[in-house]
Amino acid sequence: MASDILSSxxxxxxxxxxxxxxxxxxxxxxxxxxxxxxxxxSLIGIPTGIYLGLLRFRGKTFLLTFINTAMAFPPVVMGLxxxxxxxxxxxxxxxxxxxxDTVLILVQFLLALPIIIGLSASTxxxxxxxxxxxxxxxxxxxxxxxxxxxxxARIELFAAAIAAFGAxxxxxxxxxxxxxxxRFKTRTLTTAIGREISAGRWEFALALGFILLLAAxxxxxxxxxxxxxKRIFWRSD
Amino acid sequence: xxxxxxxxxxxxxxxxxxxxxIIKNINLDLYSGEILGVIGPSGSGKTTLxxxxxxxxDKNLTKGLYKYNKMQVLPExxxxxxxxxxxxxxxxxxxxxxxxxxxxVLQNIKIGLNIRGMDFIKHQIDSLLRDxxxxxxxxxxxxxxxxxxxxRVCLVRAMILKPQVLILxxxxxxxxxxNVENIEKNIIQYIKSDSASVVIATHNFFQAQRIAHxxxxxxxxxxxxxxxxxxxxxSPKNVITREFLTGKMVY
Numbered sequence: 109m110a111s112d113i114l115s116s117x118x119x120x121x122x123x124x125x126x127x128x129x130x131x132x133x134x135x136x137x138x139x140x141x142x143x144x145x146x147x148x149x150s151l152i153g154i155p156t157g158i159y160l161g162l163l164r165f166r167g168k169t170f171l172l173t174f175i176n177t178a179m180a181f182p183p184v185v186m187g188l189x190x191x192x193x194x195x196x197x198x199x200x201x202x203x204x205x206x207x208x209d210t211v212l213i214l215v216q217f218l219l220a221l222p223i224i225i226g227l228s229a230s231t232x233x234x235x236x237x238x239x240x241x242x243x244x245x246x247x248x249x250x251x252x253x254x255x256x257x258x259x260x261a262r263i264e265l266f267a268a269a270i271a272a273f274g275a276x277x278x279x280x281x282x283x284x285x286x287x288x289x290x291r292f293k294t295r296t297l298t299t300a301i302g303r304e305i306s307a308g309r310w311e312f313a314l315a316l317g318f319i320l321l322l323a324a325x326x327x328x329x330x331x332x333x334x335x336x337x338k339r340i341f342w343r344s345d
Numbered sequence: 346x347x348x349x350x351x352x353x354x355x356x357x358x359x360x361x362x363x364x365x366x367i368i369k370n371i372n373l374d375l376y377s378g379e380i381l382g383v384i385g386p387s388g389s390g391k392t393t394l395x396x397x398x399x400x401x402x403d404k405n406l407t408k409g410l411y412k413y414n415k416m417q418v419l420p421e422x423x424x425x426x427x428x429x430x431x432x433x434x435x436x437x438x439x440x441x442x443x444x445x446x447x448x449x450v451l452q453n454i455k456i457g458l459n460i461r462g463m464d465f466i467k468h469q470i471d472s473l474l475r476d477x478x479x480x481x482x483x484x485x486x487x488x489x490x491x492x493x494x495x496x497r498v499c500l501v502r503a504m505i506l507k508p509q510v511l512i513l514x515x516x517x518x519x520x521x522x523x524n525v526e527n528i529e530k531n532i533i534q535y536i537k538s539d540s541a542s543v544v545i546a547t548h549n550f551f552q553a554q555r556i557a558h559x560x561x562x563x564x565x566x567x568x569x570x571x572x573x574x575x576x577x578x579x580s581p582k583n584v585i586t587r588e589f590l591t592g593k594m595v596y
Contacts, residue, residue: 238444241401246457246506247434256456260446 116314138296139323142277145216150269153221157228178222187282190215211286220272227268231261266335277324350542351375356409358393358402367393368566375542382557383546390566391546392514399438399512437508441515443495445487450498457506473501476531493524513545529556554578562586
């Protein structure tokens with residue numbers, strides 16, 4: 109087994125160094141789909157989560173319960189719903205995005221969105237109320253208070269996006285159902301790994317697994333750099 | 346002639362969902378250029394009184410009259426909400442436990458200036474940092490500071506904005522004598538140089554006697570006596586005050 113792993117690592121390195129066209133295409137597609145899905149879900153999910161966490165309104169508890177439930181929504185079921193909705197005879201069949209990379213983005217967006225909203229809302233709900241009072245007493249209006257609180261919670265808000273990226277790039281069931289795992293079109297690293305395992309090509313599957321880990325690691329390194337970067341949030345002294 | 350900066354008349358504050366007010370029947374004047382001490386047992390409503398003075402509490406839950414420089418602030422007169430935000434800028438409240446934002450000492454001090462669109466005048470900031478013995482810590486992350494240092498940063502952050510009223514909630518609680526001395530010295534200096542006023546809640550009777558010109562005694566949510574500090578401590582008029590000051594009151 110140890111020799112299998114070693115051999116897979118060597119194969120993974122070879123595939124990367126030789127820029128194997130198919131592996132490159134699969135890797136880039138996986139990264140593109142997951143990054144677009146997470147960026148879009150962050151753009152909608154973070155502000156929504158911030159409002160949910162900070163504001164008080166009737167029905168908030170119900171909405172939070174719904175979002176928390178959606179965070180645990182089984183991806184396969186999500187894939188099935190999307191498949192039915194966008195299949196030829198479904199209500200959105202005319203859109204014609206099934207078996208394309210667009211539907212992969214859609215399904216990952218829908219899976220990432222509740223994670224980002226839920227974690228952002230929980231982060232903002234836990235911001236110390238004394239910080240709000242301090243911002244107010246220093247003269248902040250509502251908009252300035254809002255910006256200060258986001259800045260204060262930025263690390264946790266970025267963590268929500270990182271968690272969602274992890275969930276998106278590692279997703280297989282929903283992606284398989286809506287994308288169909290079509291070579292050079294909708295085959296992602298996870299679906300490719302599933303296919304290689306089914307075909308009994310363990311070494312190649314492991315090699316793709318290492319590439320997936322490496323890609324996820326590099327994206328997370330970048331996101332973590334952004335998360336802790338002071339320049340984005342502070343004016344220089 | 347002393348002029349009243351803040352006047353409270355029959356002020357009550359009842360939090361949402363509660364029937365009982367946390368402070369009631371509050372009648373209090375804060376005069377220009379004075380340090381007003383607020384003493385009272387734990388849970389007597391000192392923090393609520395201070396937050397009321399700082400206009401930090403929900404205006405809809407605050408009953409009674411609040412005047413700032415003779416101008417009625419509460420109850421609000423039609424369309425006065427924007428005025429409330431402007432008036433609040435003259436009243437800075439500092440929590441009992443230091444509250445700071447993530448970042449360095451200097452970044453925290455600049456927050457208030459940024460909010461108000463005020464210029465950074467380096468020598469003024471440095472001078473205040475020196476007064477509070479913080480100059481060497483200017484670029485340090487606030488996470489690495491001690492409790493006394495954090496409280497002093499809060500004071501610098503407030504004083505650089507030159508509010509007319511500084512409202513301090515037990516600013517020296519649990520601090521060592523050196524920190525206490527530094528903070529008290531700077532509070533006295535502040536009212537002298539900026540003709541401002543300070544309200545300070547304290548559990549320390551000696552501190553009230555050292556720095557407060559007048560002292561208010563808050564017991565069981567009501568002010569039972571207000572007077573010149575020396576007279577209040579030597580010959581309190583109210584029997585409850587006397588019992589509280591002599592330790593006969595068990596609370």
